[in-house]
Amino acid sequence: MSGQEVVKSNSQMVQKEMITRNYDRITGGTAKVSSTFVPGNLNELLMCFDIANNLPEINAIQNAMRKKSGEMIAEAERSGHSEDVCTYVKCDIGMMAKGNIAPNGKPFPDPDVLLLSYTGCFTFMKWFELLREQYKCPTVMLHVPYAADGRPTKNMRDYIVKQLKEDVIPVLEKVSGVKFDIDRLREYLRKSAIAENDLVWMLESSKHKPSPVDCYFGGVYYMGPIFTAFRGTDEAIEYYRLLRAEIEQRIALGLCAQSPDGDMPEENYRLVVEGPPNWTSFRDFWRMFSEAGAVVVASSYTKVGGVYDYDGFRHDPDHPLETLADYCLGVYTNRNLPTRVDMLARNIVDYDADGLLINSIKSCNSFSAGQLVMMREIEKITGKPGAFIETDLVDPRYFSAANVKNRLESYFQMIDQKRRAGGSAAAGAGN
Amino acid sequence: MSFRPVGEIVAACEAIFEDLSFAKAREWKDAVPGRKVIGYMPVYVPREIVHAAGMLPLGILGGGADMEVIHGDAFYQSYICRIPRSTIEMAINGKLDFVDGMMFPSICDVIRNLSGIWKLLFKDKYVRYFDAPQNFRAEVGGVFYANEMRELRDGLANLAGREVSDDDIRRSIAVYNENRRWVNKVYDFRAAFPWKAPSAEVYLLMRAGMVLPPEEHTLLMREYLAAAEAANRPMRDNCRVVLTGAFCEQPPLNLIKSLEMSGCYIVDDDFMLIARWLLEDVPTEGDPIGNLSQAFLLHSAETAAKYEPDVARKGSYLIDSVRKRKADGVIFAAPSFCDPALLDKPMIISRIEPLGIPYIHIQYAENSSQMQPIREQSGTFADSIKLWSAS
Incomplete structure (x- = not known):
């Protein structure tokens, strides 16, 4: 089934072009290039220095979707990296060993700076320490404390702002030769907030029945511009306007969410999903849901690069450095487990979902450690059934299609039984 | 000073080590009404502040080799290390019921998220995730860290129902300075005379320090x-x-014994690094929290959980240790699924290889039981050093 042609929407095509343009800029040889991470991604700040934004997680995803990640991981393991550790890291290191070729077929340049936004993931620190060995370029750490009590404190915010002022900005000035202009940053942040409003509208559109979008498999496409190199740009504003118009039309036509094979004919199950998707068999994985008429109405992964719908965060141009700090502090994996439980439980209620599915990722302890407790807590709060599957990000060895499909089918049966027993109403009835 | 025979002292330490109900800490708590016990996990928390609040800092280092984990496995997937599952097991089984609060240092995502599990499961307990700075400039990371310690002090003062004064903290700094000096003396003695202080004994002696009040441990x-x-x-x-x-996750005691039996004297290690984390005495004059902050920033050990801003310094702590202790080689001993240790290892190897320092790598879990393969590996390593090293 993976050989079938994939049906893409206009917005997906536009998004693909945007990502391609960014790769062309990165590999074009004229712009200075920073490597940084999706969570805590300071795109607006990098734009102030005309620095192109290269994101190694996205490169790993691209390689996985092109079925190249397996050999890259094997290469890294041959060079001494443990089987036990994050496969994003190994995919990146293996990619370097295999010529460091970007998805556009051109070689990646060595980055001019590694912006180590240490946000919500311990592995980030080791990852860039490892890259620093290879690239020998300036590395600047931005330590984002963990919001362990569920909210950022003044001390945390002040610490981040100080790091921005005294470490990050001076290094970026030096690397780029461009003087920092805070008004330029304000302007980008103003644009970020406009796009973020439409982004949140999109996320909440799945409250409709049937949901016009899938907020996990489709959601990772919709997140692309805001989580990568386009937040703060006119292109992102335009993209989210286009997406919004597209979704408004889908709602007007009463269409179900899209699948890899076009519009889903019916919506049988509405799910909230916790955890990243598997990328090596992304479309096969997606079809396991869409063929059963299961749509994901909310997911935590679409908050990994920033949470905008839970507590109303928008970038604030009036407090430019403070808002960057708040953004970093608020990304999903930087929030404590009780907050994550609350967020997902609210999603189940607000989006009238049938339950919670956790895709537990072998590579990613930041997401995975504690998910079994989260599932039990969320079941307790909502009374809706939870289910648990295990895959990996980009390591094809850890995607067992038969096993995942079997568990999903059992889960859908469980939801059916619950309904028969008087639990959730059948999904898909128009509202 | 009169002293017990060494076997008797070690037996007492082993009894503390094996007692997962922490009778010694319970005795301490029961001796005076109102006393509190604060558990902490590896690698480092400023125990001085807990001590200054009149509380007992209690090192929680997992369930060890023999504890059966039943409930804990229902909390964690198979690909997550063992220490959080055995720690949860202890908590659910009531072994930590006397512990009034828990501190979870910023070491990795698993321990970080364990702090959230604690908040969800043990809502009546004091829970503190303790973030140490990864920025080592006094006016940036130092200020942040000092404020985090003040928050800790205030939280503990609230729990204790009394103020924790600067003088209280100064006195505790002095107590831990003294404790650290003796820890270092034990390590120096072992490095000089490893046959007189076998590593299993030194290990048990240090483990006792995770349970006993520091004065008693000294x-x-x-x-x-x-x-x-x-x-x-x-x-x-x-x-x-x-x-x-x-x-972090500790190897079984048998693994330490096996290494020595196979021909390797351990002359330095990073077990319970908290006992030697600060590399110099912390001043007992002036602002005590500022002093603890400075000590962390400027004079603390290097480990995988800590960022090394200067790429040239990466691995230097280990290399210095090899030189200072006149070691012949390095054993990388990492717990399975330990992101910090396993991700750090290739970088450290790239520093010691050019210096011709031989090494091997072993992987364990706290409940590993098969020691024969490890003995064979370390025995071969010891033989190769003896047969072919330049010394």
């Missing part, structure tokens, strides 16, 4: 050193190794 180390110096033990033709990577 006395115990003094007694052990006197007894060990007096004991007449045969010197073996072992090689000398530094063991690294075991800073």
